Amino acid sequence: MNMHNGAAAAEPKPAGGRRTRRRLRLAGGLAPYLWLAPSLLLIILVTIFPIFELFSTALSKVSLSGVKKGYVGLQNFSNVLRDPVFWGVLKNTLIWTVGVVGISTVLSLGIAQLLNQEFPGRRLVRSALIVPWAVSLIITSVIWRWILDYHYGALNLILQKLHLIDQNIYWLASPATSFPAMIGVGIFVTIPFTSFLFLAGLQAIPGELYESAGVDGANGWSKFVHVTLPMLRQPLMISTVLNTIYVFNSFPIIWSMTKGEPVNQTDTIITYLYKLAFVAHKMGDAAAVSVISFLLLLLFSVAYIGLVMRRE
Amino acid sequence: MKNWRTVHRVMTTAVLTAMMSTALLACSKSGGEDQAGASGSGAGDSGGKKEITFVAAQYSNQTEPFLKKMVAEFEQANPDIKVKLQVVGWDVLEQSVNTMVSTKQTPDILNMNTYAAFADDDLLVPLDEVLTPELKGKFYESFFKAGEMNGKAYGLPLLASVRGLYYNKELFEKAGIKEPPKTWEELRQTAKTIKEKTGVDGFGLPMTAFEGQADFSYYIWGNGGDWKKGDKWVLNSPENVEGLQFMTDLVRKDKVTNPEPTAINRDELQKVFGAGKVGMMITANFLPTILKADAPNLKYGVAPIPVNEGKQPFNLGVQDFLMVFKSTKNKDAVGKFLSFLYEDKRYEEFMKNEGMLPATKPVGESMAKQDELTGQFISQLPIAKFYPLTDPRFTEIRLETVKAVQQALLGQKSPKDALDALQKVAEQK
Incomplete structure (x- = not known):
């Protein structure tokens, strides 16, 4: 839905000079990501980071009490x-x-x-x-x-x-x-x-x-x-x-x-x-x-x- | 296609909501951990107050009120110490402790059923550094020894349970049985008679990962066998094989037990016993507390665990420990708190609330005088044997053992083959 907003902001402008168009395109390119940033941040925090931890644990020797003791490969x-x-x-x-x-x-x-x-x-x-x-x-x-x-x-x-x-x-x-x-x-x-x-x-x-x-x-x-x-x-x-x-x-x-x-x-x-x-x-x-x-x-x-x- | 889009939108919203709430949870959780971390890193010292954290296990609904009251009394008596109490249910305790260890936010004092893995990783303070000699002298020697690893004490016995053979007096009467069985042969005969005369299953045998290692222990120890000898696992010793053979025969040949031992755990079987649908079972000393509430009209007796002809009587002691983590900044405060907790009157009240047996002699003597059945159990404490908890791998071997016993009871492997394979697993690494 955020994507729609970004596109809508850019589209209705009539074709002007090259500069404005480029600036608009740039804004149109950035705006969606700005809107998406909070959710991206959340995804990184709650999804990517745990997955990274999971992989790193899978490649480590972990003691019985849960202490990581270095990488052991596969x-x-x-x-x-x-x-x-x-x-x-x-x-x-x-x-x-x-x-x-x-x-x-x-x-x-x-x-x-x-x-x-x-x-x-x-x-x-x-x-x-x-x-x-x-x-x-x-x-x-x-x-x-x-x-x-x-x-x-x-x-x-x-x-x-x-x-x-x-x-x-x-x-x-x-x-x-x-x-x-x-x-x-x-x-x-x-x-x-x-x-x-x-x-x-x-x-x-x-x-x-x-x-x-x-x-x-x-x-x-x-x-x-x-x-x-x-x-x-x-x-x-x-x-x-x-x-x-x-x-x-x-x-x-x-x-x-x-x-x-x-x-x-x-x-x-x-x-x-x-x-x-x-x-x-x-x-x-x-x-x-x-x-x-x-x-x-x-x-x-x-x-x-x-x-x-x-x-x- | 309009409807389809609505579904899509609804689903997106649902997913987003779910994600948001997860994120919120994550935030609030990390907030909580920060606080715990702050206390661990000595921030408590700055205000002149020493802070110690105590993560306790929840034994019953009475645990938390009792400990809260105790902490309040302790803080009143020691105005310079603040105790942060956290009571955690058993079902989540292992997970939360695991998180505490891997994020290096260990509490000052922890209450759990094992300590070896932590001692093995050098996370624990040897108890000599925090215990007063006076307190140390109070404990039953066998109990205190069970908390020692490589000559140093790390696990302080908090409470214990031992086992007994519970039998249904009414079924005994109906079947014309006078005495509870003392030997394996008598156990087999008694169970047979109950089954023939009353139609009720004679002997209850639970064998699931819940606590199958206890039932295995009854038959290896009752035959002079053991889990380990010195440093070596001896799971397939001839004594152990014979013990497992006896269990297997009860189930498969004599058919005098509950029909599917691998499908029922101890707690579930206790309910069956309470309902009078099984003649005998071996379980812990806290069963009477449960029966008082669940089956007040049941007439039952308690006898020592039967052993094979000519073998030494024994009992299975299970105990939980307190341990002190090296992350602690206030060893003297921890020591004071422990002495306070084990003060006879207070400790006795704690044990009575939970229906558990005390690990200290003065309280044991006092409680034995007050109640005959408790006295009977306390008299068994000196012959109690313990799981090989000092071996950190016991948590894993215990599971493998339950599997091996299940294979024998299900007829998938002979007792000897099952235990041979188990021994191989134990010898790996």
Whole structure:
């Protein structure tokens, strides 16, 4: 928005002498940056500086109490990469991210379509959908842990009452059940944001497009494939990039439901690095893991956006 | 496209707001740290008042009011000293201390559960420089020794807990059991009988990173094994393997424990015990304080931790320490404050508030006289063993140990293989 102001100040002046024009151009060139300076300063302070610190920690030997003891090159990275646990955790992170982002994107497409229809009580349903997003993530996760609890959980109770099981199931004990359950919770809290993004995108599609597609004889499915999906490309891109970053970095769900146990089998990178840093006190290794995940996300974002942009 | 733009604008605003609030937070935080730093760098001297900072851990809701009152009394008695008290919850304590250390803003006195990493980095003052001989003489020897590294004391024992076997008297009665088990074999039999006669899980075994190292310790120490011998880790000694084998059998062969030990921590299992859904469990002396509030009608007894036939009885002592950082400018003020804190009456009140055991003999004797169960626990203090906390790597090895035990209990590895692999990890570096 600041850019607009700068441009507006320069543009409306009628063409005058060369000097004035140059001065104007100069002012027009500087003004935006002047406007941007405070935010740039903030970004440097709260983003660039910590990232610099992170890289410097990742390349240092850090004692158990947190004192930096000089540079060690890539020692921390080789420690991490040689640890088989890291690769298991990376695999979990991949399943976790692709599972949550993929499934919630597909479900949200459907939900957005539904919410875009006229039906009685639409406003109520729309506002109800916001709730899982509005509630704190930790609260949601803890409530789900209670629902899935072995001794007192509501899910076991319901299943027993329906005579579907005759013995309680220990949902959060084995990764075979706990990991899918956590992915489910992840999807549950990701859907609101994604559906609303898509809903906004759907509302921006002009109705005439569907009408003319209908005239050309397109049925519901081909309307969806040839009109809706292409028109939703931008929201799809934004939701995928943002969701991937959020979900990849999501800590509360796993931490409050299984803490990554047993034996790191439900850890993702973020819980693993938290344990490295604050439980095992291996700050250098933790920083190295953090740098790796930072680079992975950067790589993904650049590759994905590049792919989408090129198609445009 | 108009709607789309609105969404965009809303999102931009949201992101900006988020960033602003982060920035504000960062500002206010650094402001706070500056103040703390100022006190550490001796600015307090200028006004004629000596300033010391005390970062304390929050044990319960009573901790902060008690310490505040104590600080006020201390300042009244010593008008030339000002104490800056900061009570921090356990869940954030490690992170905040880590920040204090890496930004070189260490407090004068810190209350925590480990000290070795700080002593290893030469950040701590040897306690002989601040303690009066009179105060030093008050402590139980085994406790004071646990705070020593390379012959010098760095960790001053603040409080301790020991463990006991808690058993549900009603379930015992229903199953026709008269006596709590004393040996492993009796433990196995008792748990079996409870399971057969009442259908309730006989023995509770928690094994998560929360405190799995405690349960591992019960079975290695109960079999004459240990974590370290001298300077060397001996995690896969035959005694330790046999101990882990016993645990694994309880879970996998006899099936008399709670179904998934790797999915429940000590605190959660205590609730299950309180609800009468498990027959026995080993846990700390502060359980009665919790049960009084959570399960006032539960009838339970406490017995010593069972050991393998013919082995020495032991107990697990867990203690927290006070330590003094080298950044301090006022050692004499720190010494005065410590003596004040450990004055018998005041210290006894502190321990009673928290349901913890004292580390000094006079208060131990006094408290033992007042309450039978406390007396029972205090009588165990002399045989208490401690984790190898003087090894700074224990924080890491503890996690690896829990993983190894989990692998055995889940049947992923045999006890021997799991401990062999663990020993290899411990020997690295």
